[in-house]
Amino acid sequence: xxxxxxxxxxxxxxxxxxxxxxxxxGLAKRASVVAGLDDATAAKVSIxxxxxxxxxxxHAYRGEGHHSVELxxxxxxxxxxxxxxxxxxxxxxxxxVLPDPSExxxxxxxxxxxxxxxxxxxxxxxxxxxxxxGRNECCLIKKIS
Amino acid sequence: xxxxxxxVRQAGEVAVVLPAGFINAHTVRDFETVLxxxxxxxxxxxxxxxxxxSYISSAGxxxxxxLIETVREHGGDILLSNLQDNVFAIFDTLGFTQLYKVFxxxxxxxxxxxxxx
Numbered sequence: 179x180x181x182x183x184x185x186x187x188x189x190x191x192x193x194x195x196x197x198x199x200x201x202x203x204g205l206a207k208r209a210s211v212v213a214g215l216d217d218a219t220a221a222k223v224s225i226x227x228x229x230x231x232x233x234x235x236x237h238a239y240r241g242e243g244h245h246s247v248e249l250x251x252x253x254x255x256x257x258x259x260x261x262x263x264x265x266x267x268x269x270x271x272x273x274x275v276l277p278d279p280s281e282x283x284x285x286x287x288x289x290x291x292x293x294x295x296x297x298x299x300x301x302x303x304x305x306x307x308x309x310x311x312g313r314n315e316c317c318l319i320k321k322i323s
Numbered sequence: 324x325x326x327x328x329x330x331v332r333q334a335g336e337v338a339v340v341l342p343a344g345f346i347n348a349h350t351v352r353d354f355e356t357v358l359x360x361x362x363x364x365x366x367x368x369x370x371x372x373x374x375x376x377s378y379i380s381s382a383g384x385x386x387x388x389x390l391i392e393t394v395r396e397h398g399g400d401i402l403l404s405n406l407q408d409n410v411f412a413i414f415d416t417l418g419f420t421q422l423y424k425v426f427x428x429x430x431x432x433x434x435x436x437x438x439x440x
Binding site for chain 1: 347348349378408412413416
């Protein structure tokens with residue numbers, strides 16, 4: 179007998195290639211609307227998911243395209259959760275340093291803004307390593323008000 | 324339809340760049356190539372008309388950030404116009420509307436002092 183789940187969820191596995199970003203962000207945007215978020219918020223969720231998956235492809239997997247990235251969307255009454263799993267280099271939360279926008283503007287340079295966009299556009303951003311599976315997870319949560 | 328197409332036209336001393344579609348980590352190299360080509364050719368007054376830009380990630384912001392000091396050192400600037408709400412939200416959330424001049428439409432941008440108007 180199939181296990182009963184207390185919320186709707188589904189998974190998507192993509193190759194670690196940036197050509198699939200548009201597919202993932204489109205899905206995230208539409209999932210946000212299904213979850214009950216307005217269009218402007220849905221656009222922000224899709225950007226946060228773009229940044230998270232881009233980080234996995236370019237940094238965790240160093241741009242190598244033969245790996246996989248697994249996304250799980252969970253719809254709960256309180257929130258839309260996007261869980262992103264990979265087997266590349268993980269991020270430790272205690273080592274995270276978000277750039278200061280005012281410093282960034284004084285000294286413009288490339289890079290470093292993805293994490294900042296994720297943290298500004300989502301209610302929660304968590305990183306963790308699953309020691310049992312050896313995989314790393316980035317979890318993005320947007321609450322439904 | 325391709326994820327991104329980019330048209331460039333000249334309006335007086337200003338190069339008007341019109342990206343259409345999505346700028347993300349997959350398409351950003353095309354965007355960078357166009358901007359870098361303009362700057363390397365001595366074009367330091369650039370207007371990015373975002374009328375048909377549906378989406379820009381931090382990769383696209385980085386491409387603009389990477390050139391802003393160079394164009395200003397040469398007396399030019401990078402201006403933005405016609406931003407859709409979600410694109411404006413990205414710039415505004417990060418405080419970049421303090422760094423770039425943002426105009427409601429192209430004609431107002433071209434008439435501004437920064438464009439030599």
